[in-house]
Amino acid sequence: MNLQIALLLGQDGVTNGAIYALLALSILLVFTVTRILLIPQGEFVTYGALTMATIQAGEPTPLAWLLLALTVTECALDVLARYRAGRGLRVDRGMLGKLAWCAALVISVYHLPLASLPVAAQALLTLCLVVPLGPRLYRLFFQPIAGATPLVLLIVSIAVHVAMVGVGLLLFGPEGARTTPFSQAGLELGPVTLNSQTLWVLALSLVLIIALFLFFGRSLYGKALQATAVNRNGARLMGISPELAGKATFAMAAFIGCLSGILIAPITTLYFDSGFIISLKGFVGAIIGGLVSYPLAALGALAVGLVEAFSMFWASNYKEVIVFTLIIPFLLWRSLRSHHVEEDA
């Protein structure tokens, strides 16, 4: 291996690592607020990338219909729940807004000249389609069992992932897709040319990470989300609705996942079922961070990207074996460190 190859691998590693870091942060965020290990995080990535590809191909994406269907179901359930609680049959402004949003998206994907839109507009449309999936998933699948044991939540999380992969196949077909890069320019840096997409990935990841940090460290809304994670009943008594907190976190997770998908789609070919392995690597990062520390999780995820890139060179067949075996010592270390006398109060 010479320096040039090392730098190329390093570039690959850092790019993937940055994406894994974003996913790790998102996984951590969802876990701390809702106690859910969000296995379907990777599906937001593939849905984002494949929707972007569909839009660039100028085809109306059926995702808009899925979103509409989920929204109608959600509204129906909300109305029903309200009726059962004795508050009559009533459709409120929020519901109408959600439905209007979905209808507007359905109309847009059929009538806008999708393929000739600027990339930024295509990305925006993709986000508009994918991000609302987050809160819908929370409302329909997780909210009814919000008080369940972490184990039940994990199982439902896996079940949602399994279903979403199937839906992905239905929506996007079995073919892989790659999108056009945001820009063609590159940056000469010594012997290697830094790919412009790499720079986009790094810059946007950094911005997002800082934004998340500020939100949770400084704002009362961020702390309110955290409080829900620490004590649901306590949060309710402060007027913080756990349902709202759950939906908000899932929206953030969908946003981060979808954006990651849009970012890497020009450099990696993604298939409907690529999400799982990607999000598992985010999990490796989150675990290195002990499911609590944001900076450690980000660093861990970056390391996963690098290990993966270099093991690709030395033992490409055993790439996944190496990455997933690596996690076991970390699991052990984390688990031993978190060892404590069972809560008795």
Next chain:
Amino acid sequence: MNQVNNPLLEVKDLSVAYGKVEALSNASLAVGQGQIVTVIGPNGAGKTTLLSAIIGVLGSRGQVSFDGRLEAVPEVEVLVGRGLGLVPEKRELFSSMSVEDNLKLGGFMRYRQRDRYLDASLMEVYSLFPRLLERRKQAAATLSGGERQMLAVGRALMAKPKLLMLDEPSLGLAPLITREIFRIIAQLRGQGVSILLVEQNARAALKVADYAYVLETGQVAMQGPAAQLATDPRVIDAYLGAASKHQAMLAS
């Protein structure tokens, strides 16, 4: 019936059932502006259930009207926003967060309603509980039992409640701290906060309250001005117990 002119809280025929078992049946009570009202009764009489149903943590049948408005179905977020606070029996603190963050979150609803004067309230709480100021950077989990109770009360006060409901504030506290808590309850009334107090420690509760209800097996068994109930032979027999000399020491 507690005769007050315009009651802050009025509960009529409130019932709660867990499956087939009715934990609360047709309970009615009222709390007037600036009053301290206490609900006493033995373990399992439905006292906690009553408070949970009033604030909407538990589903119920019956009528709850707060601050002049009838709630068809009490909902926590709505009631908290309108000035009802509950300090639950289990405190429910945000244990891994700092004391100050706990307090600030107590004002979340006001912050959401664009009220930006939280810092002034924070200072008021600190002046009421100087111990919390000393420990403001510490995680809530590291506090002692008494400090936790202070934090729970302080956090509820951050919402500037019109009516504060306290569930067993003396539970698990050493007698000395219990007395401190009761002193603060009396002090709060001076600041215009009305209080609904649920207690097992009947003697101390009756001493501080204006009006009292006795809850037994989910029903209001007796009621009357607190001073009157404190001398009622039936109450003495059942709750104040001649033998309970330690309760007597507390109340002194």
Next chain:
Amino acid sequence: MKPRVLILAFIAVLAVAPLLLPAFEVTLLNYIGLYALVVLGLVLLTGVGGMTSFGQAAFVGLGAYTSAYLTTTAQLPGWLAWAGGSPWLALLLALVLTAVVALVLGALTLKLSGHYLPLGTIAWGISLYYLFGNLEGFGGQTGITDLPPITLFGLSLEKGEHVFYLIWAVLLAAVLITQNLLNSRQGRAIRALKGGQVMAESMGVNTFRAKLVIFVVAALFAALSGWLYAHTQRFVNPTPFGLNMGIDYLFMALIGGVGSVWGALLGAGVLTLLKQWLQDWLPLLMGSQGNYETIVFGLLIVLMMQRIPGGLWPLLVRYLPVAPVRRVPPAPADPLARRLPPTKGMLILEARQVTRRFGGLVANKEMDLAVHAGEILALIGPNGAGKSTLFNQLSGVDVPTSGEVLFLGQRINGVPSRQIAQCGMSRTFQHVKLLPAMSVLENVAIGAHLRASGSVLASFAHLERHEEARLLAEARQQLERVGLGGYLFEEAGSLALGQQRILEIARALCADPCLLLLDEPAAGLRHKEKQALAELLARLRDEGMAILLVEHDMDFVMNLADRITVMEFGQKIADGLPEAIQADPAVLQAYLGAE
């Protein structure tokens, strides 16, 4: 109808099934049997032990690939040559290899707590899957073909309807030994895992070993299924051993219900048939080929978890024509051996200068305390005075930073609580720790865990019935002693809180202790119950038991205790007879707040 009759009828139906059904349906039944064997292991792991594994498919692969490699490779390495060609020898090696791998993986991952455990199983599940696809001699993604069929008594089980009998015989045998295991002392220890590590350990259960046992048993079931699968299919490739299949196995367990061994069969059956049916119909509906059944499965599991988290088996049981079992209280049996009671007044437990720091916080500072045989010592003090911390150190749950704890003259700092239990210390918990769905009798029998020795292997075959009868008789006797004799077969969770506390005392007594540690035994008790408890404790004291109790209820303490130790701010501030304590100025100042 008795359950046994129903099972016999089920076996009879199975016996004639291959004669009546077409070959395709028999193949389906074979798959159901193979899957059910793996799922049975998951029922043990998840339903009984409270551990979730997504990696069972990897163990299936281990069994399948080992056998495939050994029976098809022409040139085995010299040291393995003896095992070539025969599926039976290969099975032996596959089981040994799986046991070794399971022991290693178990040793690594079973120490993981909470979420880390299922994530750990995902990690090694994926690693093993990629290994199968990449290892030299395993044929990559195409796999290994031309495996020989299994021969039994000279009969070659080539056809599906022949191997059917082997598969289902193995499965039923596995069900039988699993049930036997669960209905034994070892099984109770395993079931106690769900009641929390601290409780199980303090009853003398080696929780790590209990976890490892079921982990290895589940892995062996999976490997056995893999071996049967490989020689039924006659070829193997990596796909059926990936994480997706690992998830499917867990789904089967959940759909059937992890609470019962029969749930495994039901879950495997329902999911296999449903998959078959969906694979026929969905592509027609969707207009293209693909694994669309995953959408239905995913949503089905979500719905089940929301509506019937216990799975289908408990629902089905309600409609089965089974007469309720009449339960007979255990008959008196040879009493278990008792330890020699200590002489009255002998020093039993002593704390010397015990200090415990948490970071900068000093929770206990130079605490001294002594309990003698035939004496009740009460430890009191305001909340947050450090009583619980001290209690934990005395019972081996926590280790002092400095100072020492002596039990029967032996230093027990850092000794695991199960070893301390062995020496005769038994305890109850401030927050009741019992298994709510288990009967009162069995809950109490956990306490006697250390007074018998039946091994796991003996439990498989129920060779320890005599010992089991003695254990249950002892549990019954202790329950009668504390006044719960009328509740033997009630679910422990259905008792009132006060009764649950008394149950914990019976459980502690079942260990035949010389020292009882009671953490707030009177909390939540009604007046009458408190009196009964006080009488019981006084009686035990008179029999020579040493008792240490932490309590808040002053009336209770003052009337019962022989001596009282008072703590404040982690330190001892007074020590003496009840009357002296009540008059002690330091106590009044700190605790009662004299003016």
